[in-house]
Amino acid sequence: MARMEIKNLMKRYGQTEVMRDINLDIKDGEFIVLVGPSGCGKSTLLRMIAGLEPISGGEFLIDGLRMNDMRPRDRDIAMVFQSYALYPHMDVERNMGFSMEIRGDDKIKRKQRVLEAAKVLGLENLLSRYPKELSGGQRQRVAMGRAIIRDPRAFLFDEPLSNLDASLRVEMRLEIARLHKRLGATMVYVTHDQVEALTLADRIVVLEGGNIQQVGSPLELYERPANRFVAQFIGSPTMNIIPVSPAKNGVTLANGTKISLSDMLDLNAAAELGIRPEHIDVLPYGTGDFDAESEVVEHLGSDTNLFVRVDGIGPLMVRVHGNVPNQPGDKIGLRFQLHNTHIFSADGQSLGQRITLAA
């Protein structure tokens, strides 16, 4: 179907360089999610792949063919827009069959294909409706149907679920996952929602400030973030970051607690320690590495979020599995799961992912 190569891709608006040196290989049939905060360049990158945004430098190839100067219509890629971009003056059937209409396909064949796709998406009763008579979820389905019908080389999604309410979003997310499984097509998906990224992607590309921060499978990004940005961006709730100073065979927290670490790269550069809320154990008062006082307790049913304050360090967030009887004001002890501790240098680079406790 389609293998995409992005080589030293660059984007300039006038004199301002907004993206530089983007390199990415997308395998045939792979589901790639571009994720990052708003303004990171993820949509720009997608639009350059689509051909809607000119490429200022570098190369973009599909199956070895240079695409830089190809018009969108010649790239044979379908795109689902955040706004759905349904044609308001055409009914659902014509909206879905529009690409075939442009291609000059036979009317009967067109009708048949539209009906097939409509059945897959549960739209067969809505074919004569106009977009304004559809709910948000139905519009989303029509937009997807319009993409499927063409049988394109690749699919692009630009934040397709962000206009839907929470429950519908989960449903459509599943539908997109199913679609990918059924079609086995290459898909590139832009979102700012890390849950979508983690659930859908074969590989996630984390972008920030026009640069790729890290590329990897969801678990790789969660377990071995390359830098502080990725560490904080992936995973919910957000990773705690605590300033530390280097010590002999370990680091020292601001409250004086020494965390002993071995097999680390070079602890002399250590500036911050990162630990996810779910990697801090709650122990009885006085038995942990240090003590804390819980300030706010959120009972989520499956988990409990504790917002605690540690003297000399400040606020930390701790997530405990299941329901715990803790109340605000309780004094508790905390211990870091050392093999899940991350150390970052002052410029935010990870100094090593897994750390084991020294004797």
Add this chain to the structure above:
Amino acid sequence: MSDTTRRNPMLMMGKSAAITFYLTFALFPLYWLLKIALTPDRLIFTEGTNLAPSEITFSNFTSVLFKTDFLSYFGNSLIVSLGTAAVTTVIAAGAGYAFSRFHFSGKKIIIAVMLITQMFPLLMIIAPIYKIIASFGLLNSLSSLIIVYTAFNIPFATFLMQSFFDGIPRDLEEAAMMEGCTRFQALRKVVIPLTLPGLGATLGFVFTAAWSELLFALMLISKNDTMTFPVGLLTFVSKFSVDWGQMMAAGVLALIPSCLFFIFIQRYLVQGLTSGAVKG
């Protein structure tokens, strides 16, 4: 808050009174036009300020239609107005689309120049326009009026069209181009159908402006067979008298095409055609 406003009878009455006052103010001259057109000549001055004539006649209309050159003026005006509306709208749509969608060097300068052209009082440029038209040998021709009106209406019409194009989400065109359209196909199949209200509004605006224009028509046209209707109206004014009845009857007749035109395009003016295009 809107509930309390709605329930307050004083405010309701005040609102109705204000609307009634405005309508009276705006429509009274039209009524007067019709009234005088229907009043027999001999009663025009004796019943001068009566709200309704004591007798009604259609003789003013018949004499305007059959005894004057009114129909020829009317036809000339129709040609000029329709021509101007068509040419202006086509050019303005193209220019408005370019301003709305493309970035090109000099765009800001062109927009600024177009705005500047709107700042001059027309009187200032009548003489040079006359010279230019004369040197092309176009005096006393309807095409000279179409050219001049088109030139003067394009800036405003362009800005109008641009705002309509701005109102159509770019996503729609991009979606069409992703689906295999060239930019022109996307324009024809997606953008134009959605811009019909805008095209209608522009056509209507330009048509009306050309229909009622007097100054240039007066300057550039002096022959009876190419006179447009506003100039023709002046022929009812002779050195010693004004034929009020016929003049008003001609005025009433002149309103008809404007009204028809707006009835025809008003269905394109209905907004909300783009609702449902984007968002949920």
